[in-house]
Amino acid sequence: MIKSALKHWNGRTRFAAYPCWLALFVLASVFSTSSYAQSTTLQQIKERGVVKCGLNKGLKGFAQPNSLGDYSGLDSDFCRAVASALFDDPTAVEFVPLTASERFAALTSGSIDLLARNTTWTLSRNIEYGEFIGVNYYDGQGFMVPKRSGIRSALELDNKGICVIKDTTTELNAIDFFSVSSMRYRPVYFDTNAEINEAYANGRCAAITTDRSGLAATRATLERPDAHLVLPEVISKEPLGPMVRHGDAGWANVVRWTLNCMINAEEMGITSGNVSNPTIDTNPATARLLGTAGEFGELLGLRNSWCASIIKHIGNYSESYERNVGINTALGLARGVNKLWTDGGLLYAPPIR
Ligand SMILES: N[C@@H](CCC(=O)N[C@@H](CS)C(=O)NCC(=O)O)C(=O)O
Incomplete structure (x- = not known):
């Protein structure tokens, strides 16, 4: 032309x-x-100096506040990873605790910059509320019962009270499951984990249903975790991932590549322990990840050492996983499908190049 x-x-x-x-x-x-580094959200956050990150009010392993209101977990780590990418400072985050019902309005109204709250990626949420930037935990829905109930399968839950959180995929999947299993569904609805856990502990329902990671979290907070059993059935796919609003591709890219950085770093063996070591093996792919070759950070509107900052402060995906939900934590979740693709799992991040 x-x-x-x-x-x-x-x-x-x-x-x-x-x-x-x-x-x-x-x-x-x-x-x-519409070029790479043009993002109003990114610009606003840089001026403000903190990322506003929506997360769970209290879900062990994902977003658990301590007495000072300081959060730990896979999701709060992700918020801190984004802050590290932007500011080389994992504390440059304002945590905004949200119930399941509050989360999407908080995102669409602009009161948070990103949502990292054990949220399942579905078509309607993607269209109505925003962009899922990836999956930080592949999950599925299950049921938990007290062992002494004698219930050993979800197919034995006909007409039994089921504790469930409102405005969740959990609520919808349970309706499907009871219908296709020709069982009567008797839900007891709650807004928060604190409420549902108390109700379950007090025997207000025979079973609690949610994401299996959420069941592991709840079980760990009960007085006698061993007295409760997560039933074998997995009744849905729950790809949990961070979200951003529609309409700001530059910001979506920053958040998306934060997750990709953590997964790629695991694949390359880059950890918080070796990332700052000057004698680290710098093959070309590692050098691009660390920002010593190429200008990939600049393409995102960040410093070229953005990904090195994430790994330095938060660690790679495996470090965050093992610290928060892994086999040696109270949740005790094996990596399972959340292993890297090279180990037979689903985690596969596009390359930095
Ligand atoms: N992944 C599901 C469920 C998310 C969800 O809110 N789960 C409950 C149980 S794990 C929860 O986080 N409750 C915590 C609270 O609101 O206190 C979704 O996106 O709808």
């Missing part, structure tokens, strides 16, 4: 070529305004 436009420029058809130039100009301006 440029060649033909130039040809016309020199000839009598100069005027006729005008629309062509106009089109080029329009295209160029469209590309420059």
Whole structure:
């Protein structure tokens, strides 16, 4: 198109070529305004100096506040990872605790910059509320019962009281499951984990249903975890992932590549322990990840050492997983499908190049 436009420029058809130039100009301006580092959200956060991150009010392993209101967990780690990418400072986060019912309005209204709250990626949420940037925990829904109930299968829950949190995929999956299993469904609804755990502990329902990671978390907070059993059935797919609002691709990229950085770092053996070691093996892919080769941070509107900052402060995916939900924690969750693809799991991050 440029060649033909130039040809016309020199000839009598100069005027006729005008629309062509106009089109080029329009295209160029469209590309420059939607270009990589242009993000209003990113700009606002840089000016504000903190990332506003929506997370669970209290879910052990994912977002658990201590007495000072300081959070630990896989999701709060993710908030801190984004802050590290932006500011090289994992504390540059304002945590915004949200119930399941509050979470999407908080995102769409702009009161948070990102939502990292054990939220399942579904089609309707993707269309109505925002962009899922990836999956930070592949989960599925299950049931937990007191062992002494004698219940050993979810198919024995006909007409039994089921504790469930409102405005969740949990609520919808349970309806499907009881219907296809030709069982009567008797839900008892709650807003928060604190309420549901208390109700379950007090025998207000025969079983509690939620994501299996959530069941492990609840079990760990009960007085005698061993007295409770997570039933074998997995009744749904719950890909849990962070979300951002629609309409700011630059910001979505920053959040998406934060997760990709942590997964790629695990694959390359880069940890919080060796990331700052100057003698670290720098093959070309490692150098791109650490920002010593290429300008990938700049493409995102960040420093080139953005990913090195994440690993330095938070660690790679495996470090965050093992610290918060892994086999040696109270939740005791084996990596399972959350292993890297190279180990037979589902975690597969696109390359930094
Ligand atoms: N992943 C599901 C369930 C999310 C969910 O809210 N789960 C409950 C149980 S694990 C929860 O986090 N409750 C905590 C609270 O609101 O206090 C979804 O996205 O709808």
